[in-house]
Amino acid sequence: MELLRFFTAGNVDDGKSTLIGRLLFDSNSISTDIIETLTRQSKATGNDADIDLALLTDGLRAEREQGITIDVAYKYFTTEKRKFIIADTPGHSQYTRNMFTGASNTDLAIILVDARNGITDQTKRHSIISSILGIPHILVCINKMDLVNYDENVYNQIQEDYLKFSKELNLKNVSFIPTSALTGENVVTNSENLAWYKGASLFEFLEQVEIPHEEENQDSRFQVQYVIRPQTEDLHDYRGYAGSVLSGTFKKGQEVQIFPLESKTTISKIEQNGKEIIEASAGESIIIHLEHDLDVSRGSTIVPLNQQIESEKNLEATICWMDNKAFQAGQKLILQQNSFRTKAIVKEIDSKIDIHNFSEIESDGTIQLNEFCKIQLKTAENISFDSYKKNRKTGAFILINENTNNTVAAGIIN
Amino acid sequence: MDYLDQLEAEAIYILREVAGQFDRPALLFSGGKDSICLVHLALKAFRPGKFPFPLVHVDTGHNFQEALDYRDLLAKQLDEKLIVRYVEDTIKAKNLQDGKGKFPSRNGLQTYTLLDVIEEFEFDACIGGARRDEEKARAKERIFSVRDEFGQWDPKKQRPEIWNIYNGKIDKGENVRVFPISNWTELDVWNYIKRENIVLPSIYFTHERECILTENGQLMNTNKFVELDENDVIVTKNVRYRTVGDMTCTSAVESEAYTVDDIISEIKETKISERGATRMDDRVSEAAMEDRKKGGYF
Structure with a gap:
């Protein structure tokens, strides 16, 4: 099963919490005791709705009091096909750093647009930050379609405006979905009201969108986190460089260069979980052994000799x-x-x-x-x-x- | 990479960052499944070397014997250092009020002992098995969570944690709580236990037990800390524990799960969250966890 990390940016007003609530609800990721607590709280806050879904995501007292998202919250759900990690980030510009934090290591941005308002400053800010961070997929959810009579023209106009505005941003893959998080339309199931839309629902999109794994095809990079030296009798000369393959692949016998020293040597052994392996690729935590005794320490970068850094x-x-x-x-x-x-x-x-x-x-x-x-x-x-x-x-x-x-x-x- | 491989690699990466960034780290070990997974991950991160940290257990005195036996055996088998400090001692030394009520919890009291042991050994980082899916205040916490000299968490002063670059720089006296399995859910933990064939204390699996059936339907183990009165409804049922905390505030769930596979299907079916099913301490108020964390709790 694959893992997809995505972030949503926005505020309660944009329907962000409702949308996340929908995803969690409809994937059966919310337990009954939590729903009970929410119902109790929702009554206490005097909200008209049965359940105020914002209470689900806004986990700090200050957030519940002010009705805004201040810091990133992480939420999880699983379907038959994938595990999802949602970084639920704030929309207000004063919390941009928290949004940046939540967005930083995700594969997909969900940018919420209120169909009544179209592209706003917030939409632009979130898109530009996604561009700076190089987020591989952008999904623009044109939400609250129920409040614009499910009008296809409204959707088309917003889509056109967005593409025009984002032309300069070098966004990688931009997709659009018309939704109503409140009614659940096009979130999990398709909607008759939106019959003119032939694409995937949000749920289908999340299950199908290609997870890029960019780092697998990039030049090979390894950085040392920690040097393992047991210094016991039987492992007297053991010196292993523990770290994670940041990108590409490393092989036993490969000629490498160590930075910043710029000294050359060969990988004599790669270990993972106590076993010797021949090759390791991006994302794997391994231990590398080198042919020569060099001054390699935490923070040293290992690169194949035939590649530049x-x-x-x-x-x-x-x-x-x-x-x-x-x-x-x-x-x-x-x-x-x-x-x-x-x-x-x-x-x-x-x-x-x-x-x-x-x-x-x-x-x-x-x-x-x-x-x-x-x-x-x-x-x-x-x-x-x-x-x-x-x-x-x-x-x-x-x-x-x-x-x-x-x-x-x-x-x-x- | 499969999602469990990714979660595992992330956790190992975090454990190695702790080893690389801190002088005196510690791994908080309770004998529960989450900290057992941490130990398993530490083996993957550091063997054939020794752990660059001791295992530390804050023993409340209300622990299940099965968990304590497991703890001692594990430390011995792995030949790793185990430090145990007792809430009982703290209560005596500091003249603290022990837990009150029908089910006297020492959950709040263990914070004192934890802070004392941190001070005693000058630990600068404490690794814990907390997960973000457990509770909504936890969902907000960073993987490297900086605490002040009083062990307090300030949710408004959290350091931005960008990409997977972890800033563990602190001043003397401060410490960082580190949560390598932040992004795991209860189900992920069980799937991992299954994949890795991790052995667990027996109370995670179904067994016959005498319990008090409380008014709100929870099954509380009868033990020497709970005084029975005539109105108590005593039942004997097949139960198991979903979390292993104090026997005075952790309730059992009815279960016929004999194997890890049984447990996995049970969790997939269940509609009640892990903490909701088993913890009395979080029912106190909506912000119970946030408040305890601010006070130095894990």
């Missing part, structure tokens, strides 16, 4: 600022790329990205919470990377404030 101290990146405190020039930061860490400073802020139209505006030297900027970074040590477009695993990093230890930015290497 960038390795340098100067980077051009797009970052999303996530700290409540604005960026300060000269601020000392730590850059973390998977398990690799090095000190870093922002050399230059090239421009700011307008998150509602994707245009670049001149930087005034500041970066505030939730802003996207193009910057020049300088690191203390060489970092081995690919552009994010080429490889989502080696082209992504976070910035950590050295004083507060907080994660202050997420970055993708251009």
Whole structure:
């Protein structure tokens, strides 16, 4: 069975919670005791509906009080064909960083559009962030079709508007579905009211959409997380490099280069779960042994000798600022790329990205919470990377404030 | 990769991040199925090396003997270090009020012992088997969940956790709770137990047990901590435990599940959630879990 991770962005008003509630309800993923609790609470909040589905997803007291989603919640459901992980993310611009967090490692974005309102600033923001993150599939759910008399023209117009707006965004695969989450139409079952729509229902779409597994076909990258050295009598010389295959495949006997050292050696053995294996591919957690005794440690990157990787101290990146405190020039930061860490400073802020139209505006030297900027970074040590477009695993990093230890930015290497 | 392979790889990746980022991590082990899976995953992550952390158990004194026996045997078989600290000792040392009522729970009290053991060994990371599908406050928590010096969780100050890059940088005195199987559901855990042939304590499978049938229909094990009175309805039924917590606040479910396969079909059929079926402590209020976490609970 396959695993699909997707995110939904939006607010209660957009019908997001209702939509998620539908998916969970109709896939029998909500237990009766939880429904009972919800019914009790829904009565307490004085909501007209039998069950206020937002209460299901908004798990924090503050969220229930304010009726908004503040932070990401993860929800799970399974069908005969797939296991799904939903990152339910907030829609408000003030919680952009939380949306970015939930969206970051998903394969599909569900962007909700209220059929009455069409494309809004929020639609644009969510689409642009999906574009920056390189989300492989975008599904635009044109929701609340029941409130526009199931009018095909409304649907067509929104679809046209969206395609026009998103032309510049390089979105990979864009699909559209007309739905009414409230009535359940086109969520699980097709609807007579929407008979003019011949495509898949949301459920069918989720079960059928191709999961890209991009990293399987990319250049091979492995990063060391931890060095296993038992130092016991019988395993005296054992030295295994534990980590995950970030992309591509690695084979026993393969000639490799270790970065940032740039020294060459050969893979002498690959182990997984106590057994020796010949080959390992993207996503697998393994232990690699090398022919030569080199200075390989946590954060070292292993690359086949016949493949290239960038390795340098100067980077051009797009970052999303996530700290409540604005960026300060000269601020000392730590850059973390998977398990690799090095000190870093922002050399230059090239421009700011307008998150509602994707245009670049001149930087005034500041970066505030939730802003996207193009910057020049300088690191203390060489970092081995690919552009994010080429490889989502080696082209992504976070910035950590050295004083507060907080994660202050997420970055993708251009 | 199959979804269980993906969940497994993710958990191993997280365990290795803990080993790589922290000086004094610990794995919180209860003898329950989730922490048993964690130990199994740790074997995959670190063998042939030793675990880079001890197993730590906060023994409430109300644990099931089967779970305790399992715990001791496992630590011995694996030749890994096991640290046990007792809530009973904390109650005496700190002069705390023991759990009250018909079913005296020490669930709240174990937070004290947990915080003490963290301080005693200066643990900077505690790995736990909590899952996001258990409860809606848990659904909001990060995989690396930073706690302050008092062990408190502040849902408003959670660090963004982007891609699978985990920031475990903390100051001295703080600690991080790490949840490698955050993205697993109860069913995933059982499917994994089946696939990996993991041995579990016997109370997970059906057995005959004398129970008190409570007013709201829960089956509570009769034991020395619960005083029987004449109105109690005592029944003997074939039951099993879906979660293994304190015997004073974990109820049994009627079951004829003799094997892991039986349990899997039972869970697929059941309409009641894991915590709803078995935990009295979460019924207290809507935000019970959120409040306990804020106070330092797992």
